[in-house]
Amino acid sequence: QVQLVESGGGLVQAGGSLRLSCAASGGALSRYAMGWFRQAPGKEREFVAGISNSGSMITYKDSVKGRFTISRDNAKNTVYLQMNSLEPDDTAVYYCAADGTGWAIFSTYRYDYAGQGTQVTVSS
DSSP states (O other), X not given: OOXXXXXXXXXXXXXXXXXXXXXXXXXXXXXXXXXXXXXXXXXXXXXXXXXXXXXXXXXXXXXXXXXXXXXXXXXXXXXEEEEOSOOGGGOEEEEEEEESSSSHHHHTOOOSEEOOOEEXXXXX
């Protein structure tokens, strides 16, 4: 079973940047497609970005395209989310997730494991 731990969240002003990290243990991250999700107060969890096992396929939620970049380092068992030009609407708890099928996280937003999340707050 894979354990995922997110870090890098915090409070930032609109227009600022943050880099989230997701460190995996208990299994090789290369076995999983990975994704970042977020959940704002009173809203459902939503898909933000996904990356395939090798990193060859990447998708983003439309509202973050051009501002967020997902990447992975399988040798370090870590996935990243670089967030630039942050907006108040980006405020949420951000979770990383691992999908053992390699494809479900892109089509149905299904995953097998998720971390506890890290809070991102963007002030206006």
